[in-house]
Amino acid sequence: MSPGATAGPDRRTDRASADPGQPATRGAGRFAPSPSGTLHLGNLRTALLAWLFARSTGRAFLVRMEDLDRVAAGAAAGQLRDLTALGIDHDGPVLQQSRRAPVYDAAMDRLTSAGLTYPCFCTRREIREAASAPQADGRPGEGRYPGTCRRLTADEVAVRTAQGRPSALRLRRRVDTLTFHDVLQGAFAGPVEDIVLRRNDGLAAYNLAVVVDDAAQGVDQVVRGDDLLPSTPAQVHLATLLGLPVPTYGHVPLALNPVGARLAKRDGAVTLPDLTGAGWTVPELLALIARSAGLTDAATVARAADLLAGFDPARLPREPWIVDPAELRRDAG
Ligand code: GLU
Numbered sequence: 001m002s003p004g005a006t007a008g009p010d011r012r013t014d015r016a017s018a019d020p021g022q023p024a025t026r027g028a029g030r031f032a033p034s035p036s037g038t039l040h041l042g043n044l045r046t047a048l049l050a051w052l053f054a055r056s057t058g059r060a061f062l063v064r065m066e067d068l069d070r071v072a073a074g075a076a077a078g079q080l081r082d083l084t085a086l087g088i089d090h091d092g093p094v095l096q097q098s099r100r101a102p103v104y105d106a107a108m109d110r111l112t113s114a115g116l117t118y119p120c121f122c123t124r125r126e127i128r129e130a131a132s133a134p135q136a137d138g139r140p141g142e143g144r145y146p147g148t149c150r151r152l153t154a155d156e157v158a159v160r161t162a163q164g165r166p167s168a169l170r171l172r173r174r175v176d177t178l179t180f181h182d183v184l185q186g187a188f189a190g191p192v193e194d195i196v197l198r199r200n201d202g203l204a205a206y207n208l209a210v211v212v213d214d215a216a217q218g219v220d221q222v223v224r225g226d227d228l229l230p231s232t233p234a235q236v237h238l239a240t241l242l243g244l245p246v247p248t249y250g251h252v253p254l255a256l257n258p259v260g261a262r263l264a265k266r267d268g269a270v271t272l273p274d275l276t277g278a279g280w281t282v283p284e285l286l287a288l289i290a291r292s293a294g295l296t297d298a299a300t301v302a303r304a305a306d307l308l309a310g311f312d313p314a315r316l317p318r319e320p321w322i323v324d325p326a327e328l329r330r331d332a333g
């Protein structure tokens with residue numbers, strides 16, 4: 001066993017390959033933000049926990065920009081700056097999904113050759129209406145894609161294509177539900193949808209890209225926000241159909257505002273630049289995030305690495321972190 005395979009003082013000596021296309025030899029964790037804006041305290045907390053999970057188990061830690069859509073100018077650079085400020089370091093270059101269309105296309109071609117996809121011509125509105133319509137037995141609709149285009153004949157597909165109707169590509173799923181083990185949530189059972197693989201604007205969809213990239217980068221440990229828990233059964237199923245290894249998952253509770261909505265920029269100063277601008281120091285903010293996750297009682301934490309020795313996943317809170325921006329204000333008095 002290599003010294004890097006267990007947590008220990010020499011954990012950092014065995015760095016993974018810097019080539020993002022090459023699987024890390026000792027596994028990897030990752031943080032995969034969408035560069036749509038500035039990371040807020042909840043995002044930073046998820047990043048910190050993903051980093052702690054990876055580094056405390058001797059894994060590499062990768063950062064991937066999920067920039068297939070919703071890109072804000074300068075956001076990616078700002079996010080990397082904030083991670084660096086907290087001491088959340090990463091191995092190798094940052095992978096950008098916007099540069100990987102051929103890899104995603106190849107994965108979709110493989111699925112199509114195996115009969116595991118179909119084109120979907122439904123508009124958003126049609127899906128919304130069909131998904132909310134009562135089911136055959138009168139129970140309310142489940143909000144899921146009802147599989148309208150799954151049953152189209154080859155002739156019906158040809159007619160719609162000839163009409164120039166744009167189509168998405170969907171997965172022809174092989175199972176209806178799937179259970180996976182989450183290191184924080186335990187056994188999680190959920191429905192598997194015929195997820196969109198390629199959107200009708202031609203771009204690879206999130207669910208396809210995330211599965212392909214985690215495998216391509218050798219990510220065997222996914223720690224991310226629990227808003228993605230419902231997407232995970234389909235991602236596990238997709239990985240299996242593609243013959244890719246399934247990573248372990250840990251879904252961490254999100255940061256919420258006092259009324260229980262997901263923390264967002266509109267809540268006030270909740271980003272690192274805003275809060276440091278309002279008088280907080282980075283070590284104070286790192287300690288605030290760390291206290292919220294039960295990692296320390298300290299008022300300041302200089303760097304993320306200072307939290308490694310005491311990191312115990314079993315002690316992480318299983319409830320959301322309630323952030324009251326009013327209590328973060330330093331200009332109030
Ligand atoms: N890019 C996604 C987000 O920012 C995260 C995807 C993932 O971690 O799997 O919400």
